[in-house]
Amino acid sequence: MTINPGHSRNPGSDGPGSAELDAALRQFAQRPQILVALDFDGVLAPFVRDPDAAAPMPSSVAAVHRLSRAGVHIAYISGRPLADLRSRAEAPAGAVFVGSHGAEVAMNGDDGADADAVELSTDEADRLAALNSRLASALSRTPNTWLESKPAGVVVHTRGADEDEAARALEQAREAAADFPTVKVTKGHHVLEFALRHSNKGEGLSRVRSSLRPEAVLFAGDDTTDEDAFAILRPEDVGIKVGPGETAARYRVRDPQQVSDVLEQLAELVESRDG
């Protein structure tokens, strides 16, 4: 994964309405077959302390449905487990879902009939159970931290912990997981994820692109794991980093509200193209 810190414009100078992003969206919208692929937390849904309380912004949901009705392919690409992502995305019919950072893919988003969900081998299931219990015991005395179980991994959450508590929790978690050398460790926004499967969002987005064959892709993401998806974008694609931080994306917006503004602008452009 290559991150080019100087590549994308700063929020504020390049939010919705900026000349560069406007021009990119106009050009993108002219193509008949396009894919809009969206990360969930921090992009469609503002961050909250409890992941079960996260919900997409109503204005983004409405804009995504408009895009879908106008014939745009829609994909959700998230670190969340597939079933969780599907249940809270409020997605239009026919949307595609990529969960667990690319480890789970459902090309037919309607009913999940052909969902490529994670099935662990007995050995993997045993190792995941051991990892879970090791982390639970390591963090049992660290306040304001908790574990989220995933189909092929476990996440240490520290949102709500103060800086010292969070740093201590992450150090304890890394130490506890040191006996599991094949586990992939990924840092995200107030989370540290330990995964048995090593797929990434770039692989997930590539699978969706190969299946749907759009002429161009727009992808918006906010976290380090989204950089794998930005890295596989092509010159005709539109990559939008949400929030601060180094990125390979060409454009940047500030927050989920500005993502919503971009989606509404794109829906207008696509609808007027069709009209």
Ligand SMILES: O=P(O)(O)OC[C@H]1O[C@H](O[C@H]2O[C@H](CO)[C@@H](O)[C@H](O)[C@H]2O)[C@H](O)[C@@H](O)[C@@H]1O
């Ligand atoms: O790929 P994403 O859709 O961005 O999912 C990444 C992780 O999102 C969730 O955690 C994040 O959102 C939580 C709710 O707002 C927040 O409390 C947490 O601090 C964030 O890191 C989710 O819980 C993870 O499983 C996802 O991997």
